Amino acid sequence: MKAIVHHTYGPAGLLELREVERPRPADDEALVRVHAAGIDRGVLHFMTGLPYPLRLAGNGIRTPKSPYLGRELAGVVEEVGSKVTDLRPGDEVFGIGEGTFAEHACAKAAKLAPKPVNLTFPQAAALGVSGLTALQGLRDHGRIEPGRHVLITGASGGVGTFAVQLAAAFGAEVTAVCRTSKTDLVHSLGADHVIDHTREDLLGAQGKHRYDVILDLAGNPSLSRLRHALTPKGTAVIGGGETSGRWLGGYDRQLRASLLNPFVAQQLKSYICTEKREDLLVLKELCEAGKLTPSIDRTYPLAETAAALQHLEQGRARGKLVVVPLAPTTP
Structure with missing residues (x-):
């Protein structure tokens, strides 16, 4: 599969699009085929390794512990771990995973919820964090x-x-x-x-x-x-x-x-946001009731993830930016 990788801390220009091995879900995870990945400001911190306490918190002192970036996602479940009972292949979901700037990503089942029926995949991907x-x-x-x-x-x-x-x-x-x-x-x-x-x-x-x-x-x-x-x-x-x-x-x-x-x-x-399904379901209900609609400034293909992060860093975004590894389907 294709994924954005970074092997050193620094600016977005250091990011690379590479062919990497598809991840395997742990017992409490689901493998999601990523149709869209939202960009939150936390990605910039993981990319640059700043402020420094972030590195001390387990993300790697001199180089990133994980070469993959991105957390917000929306897509379709392809595989579930042995302890996952409430998700199955084919389910359309949104939420929070790891390394979501990729064609596939793993996510804890407890951090995924059914995609709002009235949202596109890019809109749903913007919701998570x-x-x-x-x-x-x-x-x-x-x-x-x-x-x-x-x-x-x-x-x-x-x-x-x-x-x-x-x-x-x-x-x-x-x-x-x-x-x-x-x-x-x-x-x-x-x-x-x-x-x-x-x-x-x-x-x-x-x-x-x-x-x-x-x-x-x-x-x-x-x-x-x-x-x-x-x-x-x-x-x-x-x-x-x-x-x-x-x-x-x-x-x-x-x-x-x-x-x-x-x-x-x-x-x-x-405060720091608590990542839990219960509140993802609250967001889902608000979206389906017409009270909440993600505001998407623009979407970028996976190969242009660096440009998306630069756009965010420059403070020019009006709402959310979204990376689209795959062509989104109609909800």
């Missing part, structure tokens, strides 16, 4: 409720485009932050108000507005600015805002938020 990150940030950490005033930074990105739709579906009044060229997209997703951060203060009119919940996905605002934009009992959920720092890459802000949180009335939270 980014959809879960948006859902859990708002629902579990932001405790979003109808009528609450919610601000979403990075609203035009992969996670942000899901977050805007989810916040609107939960009945919140949504203010979204993005750049000029993307305001039309964010409005179309259901935002009540849009702040163009190239023309206005990132958190809105120099702090004149107060929000019950801020889902901070981009821009790296200071904790003091986040707190100033919150209501006295509001919650800021930090889910992004990476910097180019080689050691912490912006995660120092999340650490400081955790240290400060016990001493203030507002809630300052950070």
Whole structure:
């Protein structure tokens, strides 16, 4: 099979398309013929090996432990492990696997769910990591409720485009932050108000507005600015805002938020998305109910994966980018 490989950390230009051996599923895994693979920002970290603690976490100190990249996928099950009882060959699925920039990839059965019937494979592939990150940030950490005033930074990105739709579906009044060229997209997703951060203060009119919940996905605002934009009992959920720092890459802000949180009335939270089927099924139901639609900027053939990652790194994407190893079929 064909797959994208990288044997050293570095820029997207080092990625290669090669013929490699097809993987075999473990007892609790399924082998999926990949029809589409979503790109989330985490791929950039695994590609570059930055920030450095990522390498210490088991991904390889000097060189990548695994040469394969990509986690979000949608496709058709071809084989299942001996302990998998709820999937069978021929099932159309989406979710999270390993090495999904390839014609085949393995995934834990517990991280796969039936593909939403009204979505194409590229749309379904965009849901995995980014959809879960948006859902859990708002629902579990932001405790979003109808009528609450919610601000979403990075609203035009992969996670942000899901977050805007989810916040609107939960009945919140949504203010979204993005750049000029993307305001039309964010409005179309259901935002009540849009702040163009190239023309206005990132958190809105120099702090004149107060929000019950801020889902901070981009821009790296200071904790003091986040707190100033919150209501006295509001919650800021930090889910992004990476910097180019080689050691912490912006995660120092999340650490400081955790240290400060016990001493203030507002809630300052950070989180890492939990990859579980139960929430993939929630996303499936929302999509089939017409409340959530993945926003795809563009798709790329497998051979152009490097170009897709460069497009994401440059901040030009409007929504999600998707790699299509195989020609998608009609759902």
